[in-house]
Amino acid sequence: xxxxxxxxxxARTQPPPISWLMQLALSRPRLISLAAGxxxxxxxxxxxxxxxxxxxLVSRSKGExxxxxxxxxxxxxxxxxxxxxxxxxxxxxxxxxxAPDRMIISNGSQQMLYLVTEALCDTGDIVLLEDPTYxxxxxxxxxxxxxxxxxxxxxxxxxxxxxxxxxxxxxKTGDLRxxxxxxxxxxxxxxxxxxxSFRKKQAALELLRRYERAAGHPIFLIEDAAYRxxxxxxxxxxxxxxxxxxxxxxIYAGTYSKPFATGTRVGFGMLPEPLFxxxxxxxxxxxxxxxNLLQQxxxxxxxxxxxxxxxxxxxxxxxxxxxxxxxxxxxxxxxxVEWIExxxxxxxxxxxxxxxxxxxxxxxxxxxxxSEVLYVPGELCYADDPTRKKVNHEMRISFxxxxxxxxxxxxxxxxSVLARAIKAR
Amino acid sequence: xxxxxxxxxxARTQPPPISWLMQLALSRPRLISLAAGxxxxxxxxxxxxxxxxxxxLVSRSKGExxxxxxxxxxxxxxxxxxxxxxxxxxxxxxxxxxAPDRMIISNGSQQMLYLVTEALCDTGDIVLLEDPTYxxxxxxxxxxxxxxxxxxxxxxxxxxxxxxxxxxxxxKTGDLRxxxxxxxxxxxxxxxxxxxSFRKKQAALELLRRYERAAGHPIFLIEDAAYRxxxxxxxxxxxxxxxxxxxxxxIYAGTYSKPFATGTRVGFGMLPEPLFxxxxxxxxxxxxxxxNLLQQxxxxxxxxxxxxxxxxxxxxxxxxxxxxxxxxxxxxxxxxVEWIExxxxxxxxxxxxxxxxxxxxxxxxxxxxxSEVLYVPGELCYADDPTRKKVNHEMRISFxxxxxxxxxxxxxxxxSVLARAIKAR
Numbered sequence: 001x002x003x004x005x006x007x008x009x010x011a012r013t014q015p016p017p018i019s020w021l022m023q024l025a026l027s028r029p030r031l032i033s034l035a036a037g038x039x040x041x042x043x044x045x046x047x048x049x050x051x052x053x054x055x056x057l058v059s060r061s062k063g064e065x066x067x068x069x070x071x072x073x074x075x076x077x078x079x080x081x082x083x084x085x086x087x088x089x090x091x092x093x094x095x096x097x098x099a100p101d102r103m104i105i106s107n108g109s110q111q112m113l114y115l116v117t118e119a120l121c122d123t124g125d126i127v128l129l130e131d132p133t134y135x136x137x138x139x140x141x142x143x144x145x146x147x148x149x150x151x152x153x154x155x156x157x158x159x160x161x162x163x164x165x166x167x168x169x170x171x172k173t174g175d176l177r178x179x180x181x182x183x184x185x186x187x188x189x190x191x192x193x194x195x196x197s198f199r200k201k202q203a204a205l206e207l208l209r210r211y212e213r214a215a216g217h218p219i220f221l222i223e224d225a226a227y228r229x230x231x232x233x234x235x236x237x238x239x240x241x242x243x244x245x246x247x248x249x250x251i252y253a254g255t256y257s258k259p260f261a262t263g264t265r266v267g268f269g270m271l272p273e274p275l276f277x278x279x280x281x282x283x284x285x286x287x288x289x290x291x292n293l294l295q296q297x298x299x300x301x302x303x304x305x306x307x308x309x310x311x312x313x314x315x316x317x318x319x320x321x322x323x324x325x326x327x328x329x330x331x332x333x334x335x336x337v338e339w340i341e342x343x344x345x346x347x348x349x350x351x352x353x354x355x356x357x358x359x360x361x362x363x364x365x366x367x368x369x370x371s372e373v374l375y376v377p378g379e380l381c382y383a384d385d386p387t388r389k390k391v392n393h394e395m396r397i398s399f400x401x402x403x404x405x406x407x408x409x410x411x412x413x414x415x416s417v418l419a420r421a422i423k424a425r
Numbered sequence: 426x427x428x429x430x431x432x433x434x435x436a437r438t439q440p441p442p443i444s445w446l447m448q449l450a451l452s453r454p455r456l457i458s459l460a461a462g463x464x465x466x467x468x469x470x471x472x473x474x475x476x477x478x479x480x481x482l483v484s485r486s487k488g489e490x491x492x493x494x495x496x497x498x499x500x501x502x503x504x505x506x507x508x509x510x511x512x513x514x515x516x517x518x519x520x521x522x523x524a525p526d527r528m529i530i531s532n533g534s535q536q537m538l539y540l541v542t543e544a545l546c547d548t549g550d551i552v553l554l555e556d557p558t559y560x561x562x563x564x565x566x567x568x569x570x571x572x573x574x575x576x577x578x579x580x581x582x583x584x585x586x587x588x589x590x591x592x593x594x595x596x597k598t599g600d601l602r603x604x605x606x607x608x609x610x611x612x613x614x615x616x617x618x619x620x621x622s623f624r625k626k627q628a629a630l631e632l633l634r635r636y637e638r639a640a641g642h643p644i645f646l647i648e649d650a651a652y653r654x655x656x657x658x659x660x661x662x663x664x665x666x667x668x669x670x671x672x673x674x675x676i677y678a679g680t681y682s683k684p685f686a687t688g689t690r691v692g693f694g695m696l697p698e699p700l701f702x703x704x705x706x707x708x709x710x711x712x713x714x715x716x717n718l719l720q721q722x723x724x725x726x727x728x729x730x731x732x733x734x735x736x737x738x739x740x741x742x743x744x745x746x747x748x749x750x751x752x753x754x755x756x757x758x759x760x761x762v763e764w765i766e767x768x769x770x771x772x773x774x775x776x777x778x779x780x781x782x783x784x785x786x787x788x789x790x791x792x793x794x795x796s797e798v799l800y801v802p803g804e805l806c807y808a809d810d811p812t813r814k815k816v817n818h819e820m821r822i823s824f825x826x827x828x829x830x831x832x833x834x835x836x837x838x839x840x841s842v843l844a845r846a847i848k849a850r
Contacts, residue, residue, distance in 0.1 A: 004602075004642035010544035010703040013710065019497065038494055046488030049718075053478050063471030067688035069463055072444065107532060107712040114711050119435035140710045177429075217429035263492040263717035278435040284444065285565045286539050286711070287532040291719055292688035293474075 008123070013143035016136050017360075017380045025374055032410035033374045037190065037346060038401035039262050040321065043314045045306070049261065052300040053293075062296070070292035072284045074105025074268070078295050081302040082268055086254070089228075090242040097247035102270050104280055105290045109226045109255035109267035112279075114140055115286070116222060116251055116269065119278040120180050121146045127222075128166060129183040130158060131388065132381030134190045134224065137183060141383075147178075148383035155340075157196030158184065160203045167211045176211060181220040181251075187228040187237070188345025191381045191396035195343065201240040205249060220275070222251045226267075229259040229311055231344035232319035241270060248272040256298050259311060264294045318346070318399070321407060325399040328408050332415030334422050346400035349378070352393040356421055359392045364421050373413040433548070438568035441561050442785075442805045450799055457835035460799045462615065462771060463826035464687050465746065468739045470731070474686065477725040478718075487721070495717035497709045499530025499693070503720050506727040507693055511679070514653075515667040522672040527695050529705055530715045534651045534680035534692035537704075539565055540711070541647060541676055541694065544703040545605045546571045552647075553591060554608040555583060556813065557806030559615045559649065562608060566808075572603075573808035580765075582621030583609070585628045592636045601636060606645040606676075612653040612662070613770025616806045616821035620768065626665040630674060645700070647676045651692075654684040654736055656769035657744035666695060673697040681723050684736060689719045743771070746824040746832060753833050757840030759847050771825035774803070777818040781846055784817045789846050798838040 018035070025033040057063045073079070079100040087098035106112040121127065123145030129137070131150025141148045149166060152159040163182070170176045182204060186196040201221070208219040223240045240250045255267035271279055283289070301307040322342055329339060329348065339350040358364045359379040368375065378394030397414070399407050443460070450458040482488045498504070504525040512523035531537040546552065548570030554562070556575025566573045574591060577584040588607070595601045607629060611621040626646070633644040648665045665675045680692035696704055708714070726732040750773055751766055758764075764775040783789045784804040793800065803819030822839070824832050 005545075005699055006703050007543065007545055007547045007550075009547075010700075010707070013544075013703060013706040015702075015706045016709050016713075019709065022496075041489045041493060044489050044492040046482055046485055046492060049492060050479065050482035050488070053482070054475065057471055057475035057478070060471055063475070064466045064469050065688075067469040067471060067474060067686040068466060069687045071447075107716070110710075111712045118432065119438075120430075120432055122432045122434075125432075136710065136713070143707065143710055261492040261718075262494045263490075263721075265712060265714075265716040274430055275435075277440075278431050278438060281438040281440045282435070282568065284441050285438065285535075285561065285568055287536045287690060288441075288561070289690075291532070291690040291716060293686075294716060294719070296688075 008145065009143055012145060014139065016139050018135065018376070021374060021376065028372065031372045031374055032402065032406045032413065034397040034402055034410045034414070035374045035376045036401050037398060039258060039346070040317060040400055043317045044261055045310050048301070048306050048310060049297065052297055052304070052306060055300055056296050066293045066296040068292060070289050070295060072289045073280055074103070074290060075292065075295040075299060076100065078105060078299045079103045081299060085302070086239070086241065086270070089236055090238045093242045095242065095247060097241040097250065097270065102272070102276055104269050104271065104276070104283060105295060106267045106269060106283065107265040107287070107290050108257040109224060109253040110136065111286070112253040112267055112269040113137055113224065115279045115282050116253070116275065117141065117144060117146065118282055119275055120220065124178060125180045126170070126175065126178045127181050127183050128163065128179065129383065130185065130189065131383065132191055132378060132391070132394070133183070133383070134185050135380050138383055148385060150383045150385045150388050153192060153194055155194065157186070157194060157200040158204060160200060160207065163204060164207055167207065171211065171214050176215045179215055179219055181222050182208060183222045183224065185224045185226070186239070187225050188230060188342055190227065190345070191347055191376065191378065192349040193340055193342035193345050193347050195237055198238045198242070202243050205240065205243050205246045208249065218249060220249050220251055222253065225252060225254045226258050227345040228254065230318060230346065232315040232322065233343040251275065259314065260298070260301065260307060264297060266290060266294050266298045321399040321404060324404045325397070325407050325411060328411040332412045334415070334419050336422065337418060346398050348397050348399070350395050350397060352395070352418065353422060354393050355425060357392045358395050364417060367417045367421065368414060371413045371417050373410045375414065433570065434568055437570060439564060441564050443560065443801070446799060446801065453797065456797045456799055457827065457831045457838065458799045459822040459827055459835045459839070460801045461826050462823060464683060464771070465742060465825060468742050469686055470735050473726070473731050473735060474722065477722055477729070477731060480725055481721050491718045491721040493717060495714050495720060497714045498705055499528070499715060500717065500720040500724060501525065503530060503724045504528045506724060510727070511664070511666065511695070514661055515663045518667045520667065520672060522666040522675065522695065527697070527701055529694050529696065529701070529708060530720060531692045531694060531708065532690040532712070532715050533682040534649060534678040535561065537678040537692055537694040538562055538647070538649060540704045540707050541678070541700065542566065542569060542571065543707055544700055545645065549603060550605045551595070551600065551603045552606050552608050553588065553604065554808065555610065555614065556808065557616055557803060557816070557819070558608070558808070559610050560805045563808055573810060575808045575810045575813050578617060578619055580619065582611070582619060582625040583629060585625060585632065588629060589632055592632065596636065596639050601640045604640055604644055606647050607633060608647045608649065610649045610651070611664070612650050613655060613767055615652065615770070616772055616801065616803065617774040618765055618767035618770050618772050620662055623663045623667070627668050630665065630668050630671045633674065643674060645674050645676055647678065650677060650679045651683050652770040653679065655743060655771065657740040657747065658768040676700065684739065685723070685726065685732060689722060691715060691719050691723045746829060749829045750822070750824040750832050750836060753836040757837045759840070759844050761847065762843060771823050773822050773824070775820050775822060777820070777843065778847060779818050780850060782817045783820050789842060792842045792846065793839060796838045796842050798835045800839065
């Protein structure tokens with residue numbers, strides 16, 4: 001009888017692999033976790049949030065408005081401030097893609113990804129994505145019965161030639177009609193820390209447009225910009241919203257959760273029609289709108305420039321922590337391990353020699369645990385793509401939440417484990 | 426090409442009818458809206474929330490914890506306090522149904538309803554529900570391609586005989602295997618203000634159990650208790666969780682949003698396995714957890730008894746507003762209009778003479794608008810049930826958000842419109 005209890009979606013949905021890792025960390029108090037994507041505790045704007053909330057709640061009328069339902073779409077002032085801010089980040093192109101009435105406020109960008117996927121994809125559809133990519137998005141696709149196809153990454157984003165060859169082969173097999181979107185984590189990607197160049201966003205959009213006729217419907221670019229503002233080196237890349245003539249194909253998902261405070265859950269999406277209308281209706285069914293109090297908090301943070309001030313401090317802090325991790329990696333990791341120096345985000349992505357497996361079932365993962373250090377095995381970030389083999393010699397290590405001391409000690413422990421594993425071969 | 430853009434779910438999902446009504450209200454500044462399900466502005470705990478948030482944010486460590494991610498399931502202290510509170514409301518039965526580890530915190534009870542429906546129902550499944558019922562839940566079912574079948578209401582809840590005859594006829598046609606749940610808004614129901622007696626919850630659960638063998642799977646009772654604490658007269662009824670031996674069939678969805686502050690969105694669900702695990706995983710994909718800051722706020726409110734104090738004041742206020750509405754209804758509504766005096770909640774449900782239609786397309790609805798007063802047409806609260814005709818002579822009028830002055834004036838206007846309509850026949 002048990003077999004039939006759940007819906008197909010309910011039966012398919014798996015707990016995200018990270019929750020298993022987090023439980024592991026909680027059950028071992030001496031463990032140093034370089035696994036979690038949590039942000040830095042000391043960078044959290046406790047004092048600022050206190051003051052901002054006081055500004056709202058000290059006024060009876062502002063307070064009442066913040067504690068009452070808002071609209072499903074989200075607070076108009078917050079949408080205007082956010083749209084203006086995005087427009088400015090993208091260097092003010094002449095474009096209607098930054099209109100506040102195209103924006104919907106969500107519970108973090110995570111909910112926006114869920115809503116967009118609900119509105120766009122049926123079971124059996126295909127989403128193309130980076131190989132590797134954000135594992136929770138892989139979980140969303142898997143739970144909804146949507147297939148994921150991985151596209152190789154280069155130093156500046158997707159390998160466009162490979163994107164084309166995948167589209168071409170899907171066209172040949174008649175499967176292009178199942179392709180609904182390309183999903184990119186375009187800034188300091190989780191897990192690789194790679195940022196997609198504006199040129200590649202343009203190229204991807206052009207390519208998708210060429211295959212739409214054969215697909216029989218639009219193919220959207222979902223740009224997940226969750227880490228955009230966590231840049232601590234170099235200049236911002238423009239988003240896909242700034243690609244001329246592509247506004248009706250770009251879905252931009254952003255958030256205030258990662259750059260400001262993960263305990264408040266305020267994200268947003270810029271959406272073209274007819275997706276905008278569908279996502280708004282589905283959001284109405286989910287929760288008829290994100291907490292008005294949290295939205296007012298972000299409105300105040302933007303209006304008073306507390307948000308911008310906070311970003312400056314946070315960037316200095318992450319730059320320093322990334323520097324600490326970089327230095328200790330150089331000191332303690334064996335010379336045949338490679339990694340990319342991130343310009344932002346929360347992660348280093350390390351590639352071991354190909355024969356050294358480091359997945360959850362590997363001897364290396366167990367040795368690391370025995371040495372009381374935890375990382376995210378890279379294999380978790382690869383799609384179950386029948387056409388590609390999962391890579392199993394990469395790891396994500398985060399400098400986000402760990403203290404500088406723990407970063408040093410954790411990387412040192414991991415370095416010893418790696419040295420032993422490489423020597424043993 | 427447009428036809429294929431959205432998923433089946435995306436294409437099916439409609440904006441909730443209430444959003445059309447709310448836009449109408451916003452566009453007509455002189456309109457008195459007795460339509461919205463908003464709570465009373467003056468009852469919102471602005472000062473209390475300010476103090477509670479200060480208690481959290483004045484401490485660096487508490488503040489950091491509130492501004493950081495929590496777990497997907499929700500804050501353990503909040504779950505313990507909430508589970509204890511429910512247990513106490515249900516008069517402390519010996520039961521494992523109130524264990525905090527069966528509870529998941531959600532963004533209002535609305536999200537819990539969405540998650541449960543995702544975990545339980547496939548397209549083509551059937552949910553039995555009250556006739557009339559909460560229209561946003563009807564929207565969830567419609568968007569997911571789930572059929573709704575209405576069961577007549579009596580003064581103390583579902584007509585159990587009719588529930589049985591519907592189950593029997595579904596069994597005969599071989600459709601019982603499609604029935605996944607019965608959905609009840611069991612306290613001061615939206616829209617009728619009817620409270621389901623404990624006896625009827627028992628009877629419904631017994632009946633469902635008898636039909637499970639023929640269904641081939643469990644049939645759950647979803648108890649939506651969103652209005653439970655908005656009682657201002659009489660004693661609380663026990664929830665279905667207190668029905669002995671039924672813990673594995675009851676899903677209880679509650680909220681702090683309606684009774685405390687709708688602008689904070691903290692709700693919860695008590696769930697039996699295997700639903701608990703499925704809903705937790707789906708919640709992880711939605712947003713990996715409700716805002717920790719809002720959860721800490723509710724934890725503080727419960728720990729300091731501010732919540733309980735607030736309930737007392739709010740109940741006095743709603744009792745008074747309901748009294749004002751009752752009196753003016755008696756004074757101004759024609760004698761052949763009937764309504765139930767609510768013991769709680771936010772609504773009066775008025776039944777006009779059968780030949781007076783009051784749906785959105787009716788002359789009466791237009792006359793009411795011309796007289797600058799808005800109500801919710803009852804027809805919106807009926808399922809698209811092929812086996813039953815929609816009732817079209819009922820209306821929901823709310824005393825929640827309108828001031829006492831507006832309640833008096835709004836009902837007076839509506840009374841005149843009704844008197845003219847009845848006289849014209």
